[in-house]
Amino acid sequence: MKKTIIALLFFVLSTESAFSLIKVDITRGNLDPLPIAVSPLHIDSKSEDLKSLMDKKLGEEISKIIEKNFKSTGLFNPLKKDAFVQKPDIAHLKPRFEDWRLIKAQALITGKIVVKDKKLKVEFRLWDLTAAKEMLALSFTTTPTNWRRVAHIISDKIYERLTGETGYFDTRIIYVSEKGPKNQRVKKLAIMDQDGHGTKYLTLGNELVLTPRFNPTNQLVTYMSYFKNMPRVYLLDIETGIQEVVGNFPGMTFAPRFSPDGKKIIMSFAKDGNSDIYSMDMETRVVERITDHSAIDTSPSYSPDGKYICFNSDRSGLQQIYTMRSDGSQVKRITFGNGIYGTPVWSPRGDLIAFTKMRKGKFYIGVMRSDGTGERLLTENYYQEAPSWSPNGRVLIFYRETKSDSKGKGFTAKLWSIDITGYNERLVKTETDASDPSWSSLLSK
Amino acid sequence: MKFNSALKNFVLVLFSTLLISACSTAKKASVDTVDDVYTGTDTVEYLANGVPDRVFFATNKSSLTTRSRDTLRKQATYLRKNKDLTVTIEGHADERGTREYNLALGERRANAAKDYLMTYGVSGKRISVISYGKEKPINPASSPLAWSQNRRSVTIKAN
Numbered sequence: 001m002k003k004t005i006i007a008l009l010f011f012v013l014s015t016e017s018a019f020s021l022i023k024v025d026i027t028r029g030n031l032d033p034l035p036i037a038v039s040p041l042h043i044d045s046k047s048e049d050l051k052s053l054m055d056k057k058l059g060e061e062i063s064k065i066i067e068k069n070f071k072s073t074g075l076f077n078p079l080k081k082d083a084f085v086q087k088p089d090i091a092h093l094k095p096r097f098e099d100w101r102l103i104k105a106q107a108l109i110t111g112k113i114v115v116k117d118k119k120l121k122v123e124f125r126l127w128d129l130t131a132a133k134e135m136l137a138l139s140f141t142t143t144p145t146n147w148r149r150v151a152h153i154i155s156d157k158i159y160e161r162l163t164g165e166t167g168y169f170d171t172r173i174i175y176v177s178e179k180g181p182k183n184q185r186v187k188k189l190a191i192m193d194q195d196g197h198g199t200k201y202l203t204l205g206n207e208l209v210l211t212p213r214f215n216p217t218n219q220l221v222t223y224m225s226y227f228k229n230m231p232r233v234y235l236l237d238i239e240t241g242i243q244e245v246v247g248n249f250p251g252m253t254f255a256p257r258f259s260p261d262g263k264k265i266i267m268s269f270a271k272d273g274n275s276d277i278y279s280m281d282m283e284t285r286v287v288e289r290i291t292d293h294s295a296i297d298t299s300p301s302y303s304p305d306g307k308y309i310c311f312n313s314d315r316s317g318l319q320q321i322y323t324m325r326s327d328g329s330q331v332k333r334i335t336f337g338n339g340i341y342g343t344p345v346w347s348p349r350g351d352l353i354a355f356t357k358m359r360k361g362k363f364y365i366g367v368m369r370s371d372g373t374g375e376r377l378l379t380e381n382y383y384q385e386a387p388s389w390s391p392n393g394r395v396l397i398f399y400r401e402t403k404s405d406s407k408g409k410g411f412t413a414k415l416w417s418i419d420i421t422g423y424n425e426r427l428v429k430t431e432t433d434a435s436d437p438s439w440s441s442l443l444s445k
Numbered sequence: 446m447k448f449n450s451a452l453k454n455f456v457l458v459l460f461s462t463l464l465i466s467a468c469s470t471a472k473k474a475s476v477d478t479v480d481d482v483y484t485g486t487d488t489v490e491y492l493a494n495g496v497p498d499r500v501f502f503a504t505n506k507s508s509l510t511t512r513s514r515d516t517l518r519k520q521a522t523y524l525r526k527n528k529d530l531t532v533t534i535e536g537h538a539d540e541r542g543t544r545e546y547n548l549a550l551g552e553r554r555a556n557a558a559k560d561y562l563m564t565y566g567v568s569g570k571r572i573s574v575i576s577y578g579k580e581k582p583i584n585p586a587s588s589p590l591a592w593s594q595n596r597r598s599v600t601i602k603a604n
Binding site: 181182208210252272298342356358404406408411436 | 505507540541542543544545546548549550552553555556557559560575576577580581582583584585586587588591
């Protein structure tokens, strides 16, 4: 795996501090997506490797990635390029606002790329067409092979400027790739960019692997593996490929997740028919028992401040969601609705807990406040579970399975995403069938 | 009068025929599960003649039924006779639950079987358990019957 930390030089050319007229409200549904024009980035004629840049149509490719990102939010409507009225280089200097308004665009993105001293410099500007003003202008310098990431970072900056929220485009998804018949699935850890590009497989499929989750710096992954037929929680360094067992437990460990500071892994340990929650300090390797109950306690997830843990327990009879302080004190049941509840995951914003609900043969992905009030079910299906939050706490990714016939045919597992508004449900394309997605934090912070 | 009694007999015969056929259809519909627990033999294999390898569970439950206990006593007798044998008990869940909870549930089911074998004189040292949760269905269909066959713990010879 290539190094994920890439030095990005980051210049602020100028910023308009004045309030813009355009503001995209992302707290409600996408009934009226903002029409936006993304001009192909202009390639500077003074650039090194000019021919190769032209051949690769790098300027156009970057603009396409930005468009695709924006379209996927459901909040923006990128306009077709054949209606564009101005050449990229001229528009980037100063757009003729009235012309762009004519094609009903409200915002315009322009840019320029240049390669100098083997470094790629990408410059872009965001224009408010209604107010006839520049809203944002930034440039990034990086290695030329890194151009896709620059496109994602630009998308994040524009999203942030227009919505007031941090973006989630310069991120990755780790998941379990699935192949083969339902009763003989071959499962591998896979990682890809948030837009489905650049899939890499991190394990070979020789053993069953489940539930991968990133650490806060996205360098490490904790997951469960049946290596040597011993189901245990593992730690994988994505760069080096080195894997190790987490803790020295005499039985099955599962459902791992990092603490928000990355210093601990919290997980379940099953022994003699009872599963409880434990944490392990990454540095000292000291293991601490958090719950001690004869019921099943699993699927733990920390609050973003690390002070609380939400988890799943059947101590009341069937699966419900509970919260407690991170030392295991003050256990409180928070779900009382009809149905059973699993896989609680605390939002990175701290305000909500996402969950899976099962009721009358249907599966729901929902959110509620961390005290269990305000439950909202976002999507109903035959089978879906395991939500994971986008780093800005606005989108959930989860997996969905389809029904199979008497021979097991018709079974599929796919990743889906949905906004917490309940709008914008989307299939997340993967090379193979997929499950257990986990969303990274922003790669460049 | 005579005619009447003949008719009565006829009606009685007809009625009981109906009753029997009603019974047999009812029996057919419920032959494979009792109280949500699979009671058929379709997926069952045998450790030895007359010693079934698996027991079945109700949805979300890990309690042993009378029938399961009977099966496990047979396994215990067999294991006591074959003292060198060690076994692995695999615990499984159906596909209608969350993955992580199902792993815990499979472990609880396998241990329910292990505990019962130990009660009947099999040393715990001879038994290891492993849970596969919903990962290894024996019947890949999405039907109540398949799910009931998949909620199981299976005793497998390990040596």
